[in-house]
Amino acid sequence: MAVESLRGAYGKTLLKLGREIPDLVVLDADLAKSTQTQVFAKEFAGxxxxxxxxxxxxxxxAAGIALTGKTVFASSFCTFLVGRVFDQIRQSVCYNRANVKLVGTHSGLGVGEDGATHQSLEDIALTRALPEIRIIVPADAVETSLAVEYAAATPGPFFIRLTRNNLPTLFGTEHRFIMGRAPLLRDGSDITLIAMGAMVEKALQAAELLAAAQISAAVIDFSSLKPLDEDILLRFAKKTGHLVTIEDHSVHGGLGSACAEFLSQQYPVPMKIMGMDNQFGRSGKPEDLYVHFKLTAADIAGAGKEILSRP
Amino acid sequence: MNEQELADLSEIARQIRIMIIQMIGRSASGHPGGSLSAVEILTWLYFREMNIDPQNPGRPDRDRFVLSKGHAAPVLYATLAKRGFFSSEILSSLRQVGSSLQGHPHRLDTPGVDASTGSLGQGLSMAAGMAMGLKLSQNPACVYAMIGDGESQEGQIWEAAMTAGFRQLTDLCVFLDYNDLQIDGRVSDIKDIQPLRDKWQSFRWRVHEINGHDFREIAAALAEFRHEKEKPTMIIARTVKGKGVSFMENNVNFHGQAPNAQEMATALTELNHGR
Structure with a gap:
């Protein structure tokens, strides 16, 4: 599979939107080269x-600019954009229902060598607790472009969580992004693997490993995190009866929590929530970190087998 | 401004003070001290300075006002009601369930409120953002804001100050309500914010220092703001916390405490007597 940069897709999409929407304004905090907002900046300096x-x-x-009728994108690394700025997101953006799109890059362990200070593992937990804001975690460049376009066309606050690293392209140009709908990437009948962002690729690999062991695993890309796609969650909880969620994020308040909050009240099934449990990340190559913190395809397949073997 | 105009404005300010006391007293909750200190400034802005239309509070070419020290919501609500944005009958519902008057200003609830504020420091950034947005649209509207002296201890105030100075936001005019009291005591004792003029000047602002209760001085500073071509404007307004009610003046206990029934009666007697 070809790999592409999600950040690159963000920059290109901003440029395209800038040509279409005269009221689009983009802000950055000294990371325009990293977040790729520089692509927009070069053509639309004003x-x-x-x-x-x-x-x-x-x-x-950004909220103030938006209150004058503009559509405003604001970007930085997730840890600085969300963790550092929680109260401003809560009060200036969400409480004002300002038309601000927060696009954070360099989420999770995937940041790699920069280490724990730059590895945002709490941003979903923080934003998911806030009213008004919608959250999208794209799994590839195609989904990134579509999510950014959707956010630009939809009034109100958004948080879009991107990775530093390139990810395999999962979707073709015909793919349509629908807010609140989580795309089913692979059907299955024994267990469902629910992943977001960089973990989607690993969930697909895990499904292959499970298939080799005669276990039929479904894989869902939960890019549309808030609002949560409750329909597909309920459908696959009923169909497969077992779930594994995988996120490059804390297990407290993220994707797994969101799924568990819903299912525990609607249709409880055995679940394993994989992610970072009450710990900071470390420096290292991203793939080495996923091994260190047990977030590889083999780990996911192992968790799947463990759930299925429960009495 | 002739004597009659001055007398008319003073009368409006007196009525706004009465509304503030009644509003906070009846709901038994709210911040009287920092509301009373800002009365003359808001009176002048809403009755003389700002291009606004109470019948059409969302008009795109209107001047904006951001109360960054959102806890002074009562003075904003009283001024908006007096100016005709909504009926003054709803003022007594302040802070009650179902009221359109939240404890701190909420733009989605109250006609005429341009930004929701309450967490200190954020309003100045929002006001600067508004000035930037209006400038991008070539909209000639001005943005006025008010920050507190205690609020000036927030780091975000200085981030925003640096942004507005560097960006030369000449259509941004900010009042600092300098009453020298914050919840825990005197600002100058807790974490002094002086030297203020030097600070704001070094952040590339035009600085005026006035008596914030003197309409002539407010008017003169704003006249200079209208002709400003280089910098955002900071008007450091020396004020008295609790101004107009003898036992509230310079009394830190009335920062966030409502007057009881007896105190409310005494305050209203004083304010009515001042007619």
Whole structure:
């Protein structure tokens, strides 16, 4: 499978949207080269504002600009855009219902060598608790472009969580993004693997490993995290009776929590929530970190077998 | 401004003070001190300065006002009601369930409120953002904001100050309600914010220092703001917390405490006597 940069797709899509939407404004906090907002900045210097290293000011300023009728994208690394700026997201953006799209890059362990300070593992937990905001975690470049276009066309706050690293392209150009709908990537009857972002690729690999052991695993890309696709969750809980969720994020408050909150009240089934459990990340190559923290395809397949073997 | 105009404005300010006391007293909750200190500034802005239309509060070319020190919501609500944005009858519902008047300003609930504020420091960034957005649209509207002196201890104030100064937001005018009291005591004792003029000037702002209860001084500073071509404007307004009610003046206990029935009666007697 070809790999593509989600950040690259973000930059290209911003450029395209900039040509279509005169009221589109983009803010960054001294990371335009990393987040790829620089692609927009080069053509639309007047509508690009580098706020310098002041993320809190950036997000409240984004809200103020949006309140004058603009569509505002604001970007930085997830850890600085969300963790550092939680109160501004809560009050300036969400409480004001400001038309601000927060696009964070460099999420999770996938940041790699920069280590724990730069590996955002709590951003979903933080934003998911807030009213008004919608959350999308694209799994490839195609989904990234579609999510960014959808956010630009839909009034109100959004958080889009991107990775630093390139990811395999899962979707063709015919793919349509529908908010609140989680795409089924592989059907199955014994167990369902629910993943987001960089973990989707690993879930697909895990499904292959399970198939070799005569276990039929479904794989769902839960890119549309809030609102949660409750329909597909319920359908596959009923169909397969066993679930594994996998996220490059804390297991407290993220994808697994969202699924468990819903299913525990509607249709409880045996679940395994995989992710970072009450610990910080470390420096290392991303793939080595996924091995270290037990988030590989083999780990996922092992968790699947464990659930199925429960009495 | 002639004597009659001055007398008319003073009368509006007196009525707004009465509304503030009644509103906070009846709901038994709210921040009287920092509301009373800002009365003259808001009176001047809403009755003389700002291009606004109470019948059409969302008009795109309107001037904006952001109360960054959102806890002074009562002075904003009283001023908006007095100016005709909504009926003054709803003022007594302040802070009650079902009211359109939240404890801190909420733009989605109250006509005429341009930004929801309450967590200190954020309003100044939002006001600067509004000035940037309006500038991008070549909209000539101005953005006015008010920050507190205690609020000036928030780091975000200085992030926003740096942004607005660097970006030369000449259509942004900010009042600092400098009453020198915050919840825990005197601002100058807890974490002094002086030297203020030097600070704001070094952040590339035009700085004026005035008596925040003197309409002539407010008017003069705003006249300079209208002609400003280089910098955002900071008006450091020396004020008295609790201004207009003798036992509330310079009394830190009335930062966030409502007057009881007896205190409310005494305050209203004083304010009515001042007619």
């Amino acid at each position: 509508r690009f504002i580098d706020m310098g290293l002041a993320e809190q000011d950036m997000v409240s300023t």
